[in-house]
Amino acid sequence: MMYFNHALRKLAVVASLVLSVSGCAPNPQDDIPLFKTFIAENIDKVSEDPYISSTVRPGDALYRFFVQLQHGRVKEEVYEPLKGGDSESKLWYAKLSLPYNELRGEVYQFLTESMQAGNPYAALELSEQGEFCQRYGKGSARSKLFNKMGLSTIYESDVCDEAYFELAVEGFEKLAQQGDLRAQYFFLKQKNWDQSTETRAEYIQEIIRFAEAHYYQPLMDYVGTILFYSKEENKDISNTQEQHELAIKLLTIASNNNYIPAIYKLYFATINKDEKEKLINKSFVLGDIRMIKYQLFKEQGGSPEQYYYNAIIKELSGHYLFSPEKSGKEPDVQLQAEKFAESIRSSVYIDGFTDSGDWN
Incomplete structure (x- = not known):
């Protein structure tokens, strides 16, 4: 049984998402001038607010939970209370329980309840892009194993359906219109603007817009394309010295605004001992x-x-x-x-x- 209107299967939203781009593949070296003003205006700004780039702040719903999750405290006393919460709490209970085969039915229940309450992240989880689909959906290794063992997988035909992704898109579209930056970035990635010289500048401007609002995941994803790990050299490298310097500057801006993943990556990218010590202290204070x-x-x-x-x-x-x-x-x-x-x-x-x- 599907838990949303059959008409959603006919949504044309997904088709309208993907922008067909043309032209030559972009050269990251050409991105450097596009970041010049942003870097000049922000490289020396250091925020004293520990929560300026934080997803949630103290006092917000689930702040304590997210902190405990980051710290590795995911025992029963932490996530069991989520079962009785709102759609967001149920989503996270399901995500935490995903690795446990014996809880797969309960995970499915909470994902569908969260989805029915309008949470697009739950719908995305049940789509082909979701971890639940990949772990337990039809055709997965676990699904085949359960079938051989004669175990019931009554939901396997009801996950990984395109309609779940369509429903997620519809939900993210509403959030994006309300100013949700994460939902807006979801749509930006669907457009593939970074793949063409014709749209590359617009893509970079969006990355900058997100960073100016202290949402740094898009910037981190970009840095990952110009600063990447080399097994041979056992460190992060770039194709050119200029791209390496650009990556360091972008990481510095995010680090100055207390974004933990940027601090961590910058620590291993810099060789200055004094800078490393500062980054250690900053990361410790931020937990x-x-x-x-x-x-x-x-x-x-x-x-x-x-x-x-x-x-x-x-x-x-x-x-x-x-x-x-x-x-x-x-x-x-x-x-x-x-x-x-x-x-x-x-x-x-x-x-x-x-x-x-x-x-x-």
Whole structure:
């Protein structure tokens, strides 16, 4: 049984999304002048607001949940209350439960309930682009396994349908018209403006517009096209020195506005020791548990410094990264870690489009 009007199957929205672009493939080197004014006006601005680029702020619905999710605290006491919440809460309960085969029926239930309540992210999750479809839909490895085992998969014929994507598009269209930047970026990606020299400048201007509103995921996606990991060199590289410098400047702007993914990427892209130290301090204050873990593994095993980082991780995530060794200094170090953890003002970078592998 489908949970929305059959007429939605005939929506022509999807067809109108994809812009047919022509012309030569763009050269990223030509992008550099397009960013010149934006960089000049923003490179030296440093925000003191820890939440300026945060998806949600303290006091907002689900702020505490998103912070705990980023910190790796996803035990029952964290996400169980989501089951009784609104469509957004149900969506996140479903997304958290996706890896568990035994919960697939419950996941499907909550996704459909969230979708019925008008949440386009839930509809997208059930479409061919969604993780639920890819994990459990018809033709998936799990679906074939369940069928061999004689287990019921009554919903498999009701997911991965194009109509789910059409419904998601309709929902995102409403959000975009209301000024939702994430929904607007969803549509920008469908247009493929970045793939042609004829529309490349418009694409860059949109990336800049999002960044000026402190929504930095589009900028990060762009940086990923000019600064990418080389297995041979074991570091991020660019095709030209000018593109590398552009990437550093764009990451610096996002980092100056407390966007955690940019701080993390910039740390590994810069070689200046003083700058690295500043980035470490900034990321710690914003509660980036990935950076804290990284620093922990750099310390000598059993050292007070390593225990300090381990204790901070325990305060944030609810568990030590590894069982700490006992030492005479442990009580003092533990107290310092607890005090520091209390001072953290966590910025949130997760949204409905964030892949589960990038949550923490």
